[in-house]
Amino acid sequence: MSGAHAEVLYVPRSTPAHHLPPQAKIMALAAFTVLVVVTPRTEVLAFGSYAVILLACMGLARISPIRILKRSVVELPFLLLAVAFPFLMSGPTVELWGLAVSEAGLWAGFNLAAKATLGVWAALLFSATTPIADILAGLSRLKLPDLMVEIAAFAVRYGHLTWAEVTAQNRARLARGYNPRFLWQAAAIARGLGTIFVRSFERGERVWMAMTARGYTGRLPLDVRPRPCGVSEWAVASTPVVAAAAVLAAVLVW
Numbered sequence: 365m366s367g368a369h370a371e372v373l374y375v376p377r378s379t380p381a382h383h384l385p386p387q388a389k390i391m392a393l394a395a396f397t398v399l400v401v402v403t404p405r406t407e408v409l410a411f412g413s414y415a416v417i418l419l420a421c422m423g424l425a426r427i428s429p430i431r432i433l434k435r436s437v438v439e440l441p442f443l444l445l446a447v448a449f450p451f452l453m454s455g456p457t458v459e460l461w462g463l464a465v466s467e468a469g470l471w472a473g474f475n476l477a478a479k480a481t482l483g484v485w486a487a488l489l490f491s492a493t494t495p496i497a498d499i500l501a502g503l504s505r506l507k508l509p510d511l512m513v514e515i516a517a518f519a520v521r522y523g524h525l526t527w528a529e530v531t532a533q534n535r536a537r538l539a540r541g542y543n544p545r546f547l548w549q550a551a552a553i554a555r556g557l558g559t560i561f562v563r564s565f566e567r568g569e570r571v572w573m574a575m576t577a578r579g580y581t582g583r584l585p586l587d588v589r590p591r592p593c594g595v596s597e598w599a600v601a602s603t604p605v606v607a608a609a610a611v612l613a614a615v616l617v618w
Contacts (some may be wrong), residue, residue: 386502405475
């Protein structure tokens with residue numbers, strides 16, 4: 365599972381966030397995400413407070429917010445959809461920059477943009493402070509079924525190889541002067557993807573035979589698990605979650 369491709373999101377640092385056991389960070393990420401999702405869309409102050417909490421965590425982990433913002437490009441489709449909501453939804457309208465837009469659409473767009481952004485920031489911060497191997501070991505420590513852990517491990521290990529084959533295939537096609545850009549040229553891309561699928565299937569068979577020849581019995585030797593998480597470490601990992609829960613409770617009561 366090693367390799368630069370697998371660890372492209374991880375930023376090696378020596379901080380408390382990096383040293384926390386991965387199972388504690390996984391649970392904290394899940395709990396924080398749930399709090400963000402259940403927050404009513406009209407609680408703008410709560411979403412702003414969540415952002416401040418994440419920025420504070422980035423500072424403690426010595427992860428540049430600029431780096432997180434650059435990686436957040438993955439949520440661009442959701443942001444585009446959020447921008448479209450005010451123009452697609454019906455109902456009472458309000459004027460925004462000289463345009464009549466749906467009030468319900470504005471709230472729906474804000475809700476999607478805020479929750480998607482906070483979720484992506486939290487996931488990227490988690491990935492920046494936790495190596496892939498530690499994530500898998502943490503999932504194993506949390507008693508995730510071995511089969512799911514193994515599937516994730518193989519996806520990480522061989523996903524970048526498949527992508528490298530796709531890139532090499534596209535480079536070879538360009539070198540031969542063929543650059544399909546139109547719908548009627550999709551057949552070439554489809555044939556290429558079919559070839560990649562066959563190669564991946566054959567690689568999977570070879571890996572399976574190699575593993576069974578070495579005594580594979582249906583479970584990977586994931587015995588190198590993280591140490592148990594102490595009470596103090598659980599407390600440290602849950603601090604952002606407790607802060608977010610306090611913010612949500614305050615805005616709901618207020």
